[in-house]
Amino acid sequence: MKENDKSLFRFSDMRQVVSNLPTPVESSKVRLSRRTLNRSNAIKKARSEVFSSFQDFAVNSDEQEQLSFEKLQDELENNLLSDLEEPKQLSIVKLVSSLVIPFFMEGIEDMVDDSFTKCFQRKKEVPWNWNFYLFVPWVIGATIRYVFLFPLRLFCLILSTLLLIIVLCSIQLFIRNATTRNSIIQRCLVLYASAWIMSLSGVVRYHGTRPKKGSNKIFVANHTTMLDFAILLQIHPFSVLGQLHGGLVGLLQTHILDKLHCVWFHRDDMRDRELVRKRLKEHLKQEDVPPLLIFPEGTCVNNEYCVMFKKGAFELDATIYPVAIKYHREFSDAFWDSKSEGFLQYLFRLMTSWALVCDVYFLPPETKQPEETPEAFAARVKRLICQKAGLVDVPWDGYMKHFRPSERFVEKRRHLIARVLQDQLHK
Known part of the structure; x- marks a missing residue:
């Protein structure tokens, strides 16, 4: 040696x-x-x-x-x-x-x-205290959810999707005026979002001032599931900023939701960041497009915690409208962990539960204070959302769950x- x-x-x-x-x-x-x-x-x-x-x-x-x-x-x-x-x-x-x-x-x-x-952990379901008199109501409840509610909900979702495709094709063929066409498409998508919530037996209570059109507005909300967008879309059209997915979600993003002037990006492509920033600035200057909706956490969290808000939305010198979404787990767990279950599996789990129940709070608008950094502004808005929704404020970067040392x-x-x-x- x-x-x-x-x-x-x-x-x-x-x-x-x-x-x-x-x-x-x-x-x-x-x-x-x-x-x-x-x-x-x-x-x-x-x-x-x-x-x-x-x-x-x-x-x-x-x-x-x-x-x-x-x-x-x-x-x-x-x-x-x-x-x-x-x-x-x-x-x-x-x-x-x-x-x-x-x-x-x-x-x-x-x-x-x-x-x-x-x-990023789902709440563990506590098993029943099994005995002979609880077994009968459990069987009745499972039969109602799987045999009656699930087929009815699935039929509602499929039928509404087919009707939407027919209507969108008809609008593209027969309506030439771009402004009128966009307005009708946005109304149809609002109804389509309502069909999604109805297919999940959604019970949503809205609090505060409803959104309105206008330039230089950004709505920011905590993120638990892809259905956050549908819950907000059923009362007002939004242009959402989000990651481009594949499969069924990707088809919805590129062929249906894109009619709302949404901004999609690839998380792994570093060149997309500057392009997205330019598109956001151009979007904020327009008054005839839906307001921007951004989920600054960048990933789905289990609705008990709220991770760090990315500063990108808070660097654009726009008026920030915080939105707090709080789901109630008595009837279903709305958290979607995309790494452990696919979107279709997630939908099946929700459609075989009793209902999707949540509260949505539209908080007063916030603007960046003099000498306040974008990071401090984002942290202040996050604290307001956590206080209203009863979430635990943690400093972690949500992107950390996608990487290993x-x-x-x-x-x-x-x-x-x-x-x-x-x-x-x-x-």
Whole structure:
């Protein structure tokens, strides 16, 4: 083996070593409790060393042989056993308590209180307390939902879609005036949105001043499902800004909703951002088009939390009209997690539930204050929506759920932890 050969020392393999360590025994001078660990200055020093910088770390082949995990495990066990016999020598216990345990505690704390993951989790359905007299009403309710309501709702949705296609084709053929044609199409789409809500047995209560046409207006709302747009569209036409999907949703976007002058973009295409920004500015200057509707979270959240609002809508010097949407889960869960279920599967789940119930609050308009940054303006509007809808305000970026830590980031973290651990072992 050449002297300059290098290899990586991986901290992930330390899990086997730590899992095989004997259980620490409390003594008069050593007490490994959580309270003691949290108060320990050694933990603070270790965390400061680990997170102070990220640098690559390589180990010589001879050094790696010395740090073979069998020898390392024997060393840790022997020192820990000797420490129990002679409490004055606490170097290995301090090593374990200051380096290994804090990292495990961080992982455990993240699993216990992970507010980011909670934003995208559906509420678990509590099973019935089954007994002989509850079984009969459950069977009756399931029969009503699946045998009677579902076929009726599906028929309503299919029939309304066919009628809309026929009407749109007739309008394109027989009405030549562009202004009149657009006005009739917008009214038809409002009725079509009402058919969608009716097919879900939707019960929607609207509060506040209804939207009106006008230039330089942007309506922003929290986002739980694709049906947010249908709920707002059934009372007034909107031009929505959204991601272009495939499948059934993509057909609706490109062939039907596009008549409302909607703005679609591809999330993975960076060139779309500047183009979308220009289209939004042009849209705000026009008075004969529906007002803009934007969901600044950029992704669907489970209607218990509200993640960070993107600043794009708040940089356009437009009047912002906040809209708070609150769904009630007594009859159905409206949250759509596109990563775990397709849109047709989601529709089937809603159509076999009892009803879709929600409240929509149109809040007073807001404008950016002097010397207020777009980020601060977005955060202020988000707080207003959270307060009205009873949502938990969290600072997470919703796009984070679409990405995973890169392998490069994971490797650098392993190298850094290995360097700190090696230094402590040599001492």
